[in-house]
Amino acid sequence: MPKIVNFDEKIDFICEKAYDEFIKNGVNNFSLNKFIESLNMSKGQFYYYFKTKEELIFEVINKKSEKFFIEMEKKIEEANTFYKKLLALFSIYLDLSAPENIPFDKLMKDTFYMYLNVENKFIKQKNAECYDYLFSVTNGIFDDMIAKKVLKKSAKKFIPSLIATADGMYLQSMILENYDLKKNLMEYIKILDGLLKK
Secondary structure (H helix, E strand, O other): OOOOOOHHHHHHHHHHHHHHHHHHHHHOOOOOHHHHHHHHOOOOHHHHHHHHHHHHHHHHHHHHHHHHHHHHHHHHOOOOOHHHHHEEEEEEEEOHHHHHHHHHHHHHOOOOHHHHHOOOOOHHHHHHHHHHHHHHHHHHHHHHHHHOOEEEEHHHHHHHHHHHHHHHHHHHHOOOOOOOOOHHHHHHHHHHHHHHHH
């Protein structure tokens, strides 16, 4: 009788192995053929799970990001001020410099060029899903703070610029060697906190 393989478990297994390989040798030195060989599976089996190297990379990042998002949502829930909720919202950026997160940060920086390929429908969809999630969580924070009369109703107009500014700061941290993302983002959140509160 053939062994029944759980689809999700196999995806998790492949992603864990790929992440280890990306961290060990870097994305640019990653050989998909050698990787498939190391898994002891045929190309046909591999392509059943992932159509391209890019899909594999995105799924690895997605799986690794889940822990950040779960932790972020928990921190938002526990935070009792608008300032602390914004710190929690952007904890993924603020926590990237922690030693345990440096490999993930390197992977993000090594693959950043992929996010700019808006011609690729898969990448375009993944980017849209990420931003939909981020806007949804941010809207929840603002709605909560407006309901508690901490923020002005007009504060929600700042959501797009808040997210764009945080992304821009992350991009600067990739380009400028001495850019202190944590310090600059925390200062920006503090300014926004003072500006938007009633």
